[in-house]
Amino acid sequence: MRVGVLGSRGKVGAEVVQAVETADDLDLTVGVDQGDAISALVDTGTQVVVDFTHPDVVMDNLRFCIDHGIHAVVGTTGFDDDRLATLRGWLAESPGTGVLIAPNFSIGAILMMRFSTIAAPFFESVEVVELHHPTKADAPSGTARRTAEMIAAARREAGSPPIPDATSTGLDGARGADVDGIRVHGLRIRGLVAHQEVVLGGLGETLTIRHDSLDRVSFTPGVLTGIRRIGDFPGLTIGLEHLLDV
Amino acid sequence: MRVGVLGSRGKVGAEVVQAVETADDLDLTVGVDQGDAISALVDTGTQVVVDFTHPDVVMDNLRFCIDHGIHAVVGTTGFDDDRLATLRGWLAESPGTGVLIAPNFSIGAILMMRFSTIAAPFFESVEVVELHHPTKADAPSGTARRTAEMIAAARREAGSPPIPDATSTGLDGARGADVDGIRVHGLRIRGLVAHQEVVLGGLGETLTIRHDSLDRVSFTPGVLTGIRRIGDFPGLTIGLEHLLDV
Amino acid sequence: MRVGVLGSRGKVGAEVVQAVETADDLDLTVGVDQGDAISALVDTGTQVVVDFTHPDVVMDNLRFCIDHGIHAVVGTTGFDDDRLATLRGWLAESPGTGVLIAPNFSIGAILMMRFSTIAAPFFESVEVVELHHPTKADAPSGTARRTAEMIAAARREAGSPPIPDATSTGLDGARGADVDGIRVHGLRIRGLVAHQEVVLGGLGETLTIRHDSLDRVSFTPGVLTGIRRIGDFPGLTIGLEHLLDV
């Protein structure tokens, strides 16, 4: 499979370049960054591009790729409903071409969220604990919030009863934040990177699903999976989870 | 739903009786044990039975239930291929009746095995750690062995490469037991009950799925789930996992 | 060593009786409960008593034991400053006799608190997570609060700087309760018993100290340690930690 990289000299793009070069089944065709001609993608027979660039240029990049039938795996941010509608329009005119836009390429994080959501209706109790470095500005983390929302939705749909909690006295904050009825706790500890644990419990047993992200290169296996599978998903796909068979 | 319990005065059966009585959506019709007439199941309009009895009597119990169109959730052991074939024959003549035979009713354990199997092909590394009380005779545990076999099969099917391991020097046993290429470690610690952790890792991240069984009543939620769902699974089903939508 | 048990037919007392009978180096002399004559302790040559009785009777029990030079290991509650002063007065007149009053006999819990306190000044960050069954009324748990207070005091004494935390936006409660500047988080999960984790972190590393109490018999090893060591601690001792060489 012939792969090009847009934003190839950026921090993330450079990691992608290296990961593609290392993978036995992928060939790097060309890296394109500011000042380079995007037409090199066509000249080199690129089949899939990876785009970690900037909201200002990503739409032009995608227009070019879709026009030339090149699949795209996109980690760039800034897609609102208007942009997504525009992309769907372009893709309708290029049947067979696939674009994946993913806010998170960590397969571990995606599976953690997915498994927690599947398991949540089978247990009486479920809470989320996230642990990060102390320079993080928001608490709880965006991933923890999204996980709690997904869990709450799954329980609503399954008709799960409220989670039992007899707490009647104590200190403010001891039971964490309430996200759609799911308790979420955030720790800030020097030395940690990004970690999350979902604890589920029923009569006499608990199930714990924990994701530890120890290095930011953890996104590369997800990008490679996106490259390998996007060809089977024509049209617009939002979220890497849809390319995993889970 | 009207539920009867076979083996109602046994240790496990008594727990099932209590769990059924506590559940809002289930009515206990009758408990049947040695010396009681099984016909009481019919007299009381029982729709589903739970059988935790003995290999010597379970086939007679099931013959009666199937003949009368009563679904059965069975935790009794001792089913070989002959017995399963016999059951399938009886069920063929009683369309709409369902029998579930399950070696394990812990939903946490089932999900732990299932999620590990799904996740295994997405990571480079995976190992299994089980922890039990020190009076256990076998190491590794049956559940750990089965988990490793399922993981190995999933990786074979997905074409996963061998798990990396540069160990070239050390002590015998340090890397655990080898079950189909998956490393399995068993700890024996006073104070513990039955616990298992599956550790999966890829570039820069790990995913850990842990099941803690702290009390043997952990089987009851699985039995209740079996009772509630067996009606939708006519014929013979082996393993509670098939009744969970996962 | 000859050991008597006061409150021998109570739930806890009965466990102590059994533990003493099982220990090779201890002889049970007599169990005393409501309606029994306490003089049996003297008649049987009892050297140490264990008292798990009631605030209403414990002072009379201890008066008798101290008068007769019998050491006492006490798990009964209800000791205020007045009572402690009274005990000290009695003990002054019976040199060589020791009384241990302990709110917690779990050696695991005591070591967890002790190690956390020792370690806390060596790390930039420290937080406490406690996990209990959902029928618990208070959050955080008393043990978690006490742990946080001990950690805070140790850091104050060592001149540790404030714990770093850049949180500037988020949801109420996400960062837990504040106990003397230490963040404490409480989870309530069906299936759990009583668990606590102290997470400490510095540049590039973390240290986690976790105590899991899975069964209430966990107090018995601490009681046995108290019995064996109280003879070496004449006078009044409050807290089992003082009898452990840690």
Next chain:
Amino acid sequence: MRVGVLGSRGKVGAEVVQAVETADDLDLTVGVDQGDAISALVDTGTQVVVDFTHPDVVMDNLRFCIDHGIHAVVGTTGFDDDRLATLRGWLAESPGTGVLIAPNFSIGAILMMRFSTIAAPFFESVEVVELHHPTKADAPSGTARRTAEMIAAARREAGSPPIPDATSTGLDGARGADVDGIRVHGLRIRGLVAHQEVVLGGLGETLTIRHDSLDRVSFTPGVLTGIRRIGDFPGLTIGLEHLLDV
């Protein structure tokens, strides 16, 4: 406190330079590496040096420092009994000067080993689990082996009975490696760095002490502690644990 760094352009030395410059209470006087004059240490009024150099040059470095009454914190390897005897001789002639030689500067690792050793005699069971990246050559890790040896020695000294283990059937290696009677398990997982967990258990409870090293900069707080405290430890000290009050 005025601090010099020997080997200041090496990988580790450069980290030390940065850590010293960042610390409010420490002043960097001079970095010395190959080709630089060591006399700069004296010219700049250096009080403490840190030496991460090479076995070939470390003895000359220390001779110079001891002669000039400069304390030394040494992470360089290659000290045998002869070298240690030589150092002791030099230090005898320079009373008040302290030299610390430490194989491990991670405070987390040191406390994990120390706490495990203290706790081990109080519990019936104890096992060690270490987890590392899959490119590690030895299993178990040196730290895990040393931890097990320290635990075994502490239990021997306390007269602890053998650890209970009823395993009578199973697979080779399932129960780990045997280090002086302590079971040690090694996992090799992509994405991990260096992690160790000591699990202790008694009746109804467990205590778990876990160290996670996520980045090699984890040695710097230990080096800074060495710098700050070596002045109070004249003579030769081997092992950072002796400078911690634990």
